[in-house]
Amino acid sequence: MAVYTEIGDDELDDLLHQYDIGRALSCKGIAEGVENSNYLLHTTGGYFILTLYEKRVNPADLPFFLGLMDHLAGRQVPCPTPIHGRDGAALRAVAGRPAAIIAFAEGRALTKPGPDHCQRLGAALAELHLAGSDFTRERPNALSVGGWRPLFEASRARADEVAPGLAAELEGELAALEAGWPGGLPEGVIHADLFPDNVLFLDGRINAFIDFYFACNDAFAYDLAICLNAWCFEKDGSFNATKARKLMAGYQGVRPLEAAEMAALPLLARGAAIRFLLTRLYDWLNQIEGALVKPKNPLEYLAKLRFHRDAGGPGAYGLDA
């Protein structure tokens, strides 16, 4: 269970005194997630999510994340809003951690998304990209190509404990990505972690995007590449070309890709694969005792990386570049 920080009863009561959402009836740790401590908070005013921000979140970035959620929700992007206290602020401190209360969103994360879900995802992702265009805060992507080598260095010495030869393969991959990483693509605000567990479906439709805590400014097509990896491979590791085609069609129905974005997609997908491989590898090698969190398998992303390296071109994803 991803609960790194416990909250005392008095701390919770003190927190709720700052809001108009009633008094606490229960507050239970949520099993899902690996990054932050999340609680399902039930008050006399309804249900909420209480999040305490942990290691990978820089407190200075929180106004960007919380402001973005307010901004997108105001533009009909399905996304829960932060609750503002009586003083107007959404960001607080609880148990020594930065914290926020977020509206509870109905819906279920899909364990096995189908092609039609991928199409809906594509369309909603493009709408998110367009809706972010007049968001005025900026946050560079700390986990883009410039951030991968330091992350790799933190795991390099022990990488071969996870798979023989992994360090050498990652070294070669990083060098290729650093040399060829595309610039000048259309960019704006991206979600940057839009995995199936961060999309809540209700009656077959997307009811909420959650977990905006990697959102940043970067290439739109990189966000699409992250989704390609997270949604279009089966549990056995095989690539599902139908899902990829649907994802692309959904996206392009709202925001057509430029030729340069299509051409860059195989490389962007390799980059998106190494980004999650590296954070998973770090977490695998540096597990936090007592956090009751199950680290995710880095090797799932090694297989995806190899797939894109051999893909041959954007046609593999159903695109005619």
Ligand SMILES: Nc1ncnc2c1ncn2[C@@H]1O[C@H](COP(=O)(O)OP(=O)(O)OP(=O)(O)O)[C@@H](O)[C@H]1O
């Ligand atoms: N606004 C919300 N409404 C309903 N449920 C939510 C909401 N926010 C979070 N959750 C629930 O809490 C879980 C963990 O939230 P979240 O994905 O933000 O955590 P995380 O630790 O940042 O996880 P991740 O590993 O995806 O980065 C979600 O899977 C979902 O079940």
Ligand SMILES: N[C@@H](CCO)C(=O)O
């Ligand atoms: N979505 C990430 C975890 C949270 O960043 C992963 O699956 O590795």
